[in-house]
Amino acid sequence: MPIEKVGFEDSLKRLVVPDLCVGCGSCVAFCPVKCLEYSDGLPRLVGKCTECGICFQVCPSCGPPTEELENLVFGRERKIGEEFGVHRRVVVAQTTDERIREVCQDGGLVTSLLMNALEEGLIEGAVVSCVSDEEPLKPLPRLVTTVDEAIECAGTRYTYSPNILAVREALDKRLKSLAFVGTPCQIRALRRMEMIPLKRYASALKLLVGLFCSESFTYEGFVIDGIKRKLGLDPKDVKKVNIKGKILITTMEGEVRTLSIKDAKRYSWNCGHCRDFSAELADISAGGVGLQGWTLAIIRTERGEEALKRAEEAGLIKVRPVEDEPKAYKILVNLSKKKRLRG
Ligand SMILES: Cc1cc2nc3c(=O)[nH]c(=O)nc-3n(C[C@H](O)[C@H](O)[C@H](O)COP(=O)(O)OP(=O)(O)OC[C@H]3O[C@@H](n4cnc5c(N)ncnc54)[C@H](O)[C@@H]3O)c2cc1C
CATH class of the missing domain: 3.30.70.20 (Alpha-Beta Plaits)
Structure with missing residues (x-):
């Protein structure tokens, strides 16, 4: 092109x-x-x-239409009825690793996939998001090269983290095989880069793990105004933030405070035109969709299939059919349709 x-x-x-x-x-x-x-x-x-x-x-906010990118990634466009994009199958998965379970967001699938790929030498590193030491809860792009580092970065920060910046760092360090974890817009940008193609970057990216995303927040709004000012919590005392119908903020002492999703809308990051909830161009997409302790995974490509299979065979994850979780599947379909209409 x-x-x-x-x-x-x-x-x-x-x-x-x-x-x-x-x-x-x-x-x-x-x-x-x-x-x-x-x-x-x-x-x-x-x-x-x-x-x-x-x-x-490489900008995810401009053309080409999604169909062109689908043809590049999957060799076909989505069929009618594939509300959350082209896929092979959908499952729910849970880590068996105790260290990951302690710190992950939902079922720990994402970190388990990275752990397996690092341990088997399939990747030299992974691009993820860590938390700033100076500003607690502030996400920062990070290149990790060990399992311990990947586990350190588990869990979700709902404020925007430009993970792609760490892809450059990885390539500058001459790493040749990488996994990438990021939001739908970031996965789209990487697919656009493959389309050009920028061969050196494209060939290094061996696995793209997309995170479901209804929206992302600004740090100043969500953390400083919402958590610090409104709830009176010091960000360094927050252990975990999760969204299950409302925003749940768990403190280090185990107290759970809440913010309403409606109220938090005012902290939205500038991505109101995005139509992709489930990272439709990823190799494998992951989200919580109301599940407790499990991650819902959409396997979209052969690479995604292989990554899941290897982690399962290594005994690192338990996998169940999504038919066991009809409510989560319904949420996935509804949120995908809602975001598609919003864009
Ligand atoms: C901004 C945002 C919005 C989300 N919205 C939804 C939603 O509406 N519905 C839903 O079902 N799921 C949503 N998710 C996904 C969900 O929070 C979990 O990330 C997903 O279920 C995987 O869980 P896990 O336990 O398998 O991941 P873990 O094993 O805990 O790994 C999570 C990975 O995500 C990376 N990460 C953390 N924060 C960010 C960030 N801000 N940007 C990029 N990477 C990050 C971590 O570094 C880690 O590698 C959202 C995620 C993000 C980042």
Whole structure:
């Protein structure tokens, strides 16, 4: 596909100014001349742009239509009735690893997949999101290369983490095989990058794990205003945040405080135009959808199938058919339809 030659300043006019930039960082990560920098959730021009057009081509907020990307990834477009995108099968899974169970968000499937891939030497590293030491609950992109590091990064932060920035770090460190964990917009950006194709990056990414996402929040809004000011909790005293019908904030002492999802809408990250709930272009997508202690997984590609099978064969996860959890499946369908209509 010929690359549309457009410089970053044009991209900026088309995307950032009209408020379409989701702040995923893909333009910054893949700029071949490193003329962009990421700050305050947005890309900024800090060097000389050669107008190669890559920043525009990897942006998840502009074309091509999803069908083209589906053809690239799956060799076909979704069929009527595939409300949450092209897939092979849907299951629910749970980790058997005690350390992961302690810190994971739902069933610990995501971290178990990374653990298995690292232990079997299928990947040299994984790009995930960790928590800042200085600002508790603030997510930061992170490249991990050991199982202990992957476990340290388990759990969900509902504020936006531009994980793609750490893909650049991995490639700069010459890692050749990586897993990536991220939100639907980030998975889309990586598929766009594959489409160009940027071969060095595309060939290193061996497994894309997408996280379901109704929406993401700003740190200043959700953590500082919501958790700190409204609930009077110090972010460093928060053990876990989860969303199950409402926002549940569990403190280190085990107390559970709540925020309503409706109230938290005002803290939304700038991604209101996104139509993808279940990371429809991932190899494997994961979400909690109302489950307690289990992760619902959509297996979409052969790579996703292989990753799940290996983790199961290694005894790292238990897997059950989604038919055991009709309520969770219904939530998946409903949230996918709702987000599709919203976009
Ligand atoms: C912003 C956001 C919104 C979500 N919204 C929904 C929803 O509406 N419905 C639903 O069913 N599920 C949602 N999820 C997914 C859900 O919270 C779990 O991540 C998923 O069920 C996997 O659970 P697990 O126990 O298998 O993952 P774990 O084993 O705990 O691993 C989670 C992985 O996610 C990474 N991660 C954590 N925070 C972020 C972040 N902000 N951005 C990118 N990566 C991150 C971690 O580094 C870790 O690798 C959301 C996730 C995020 C990040």
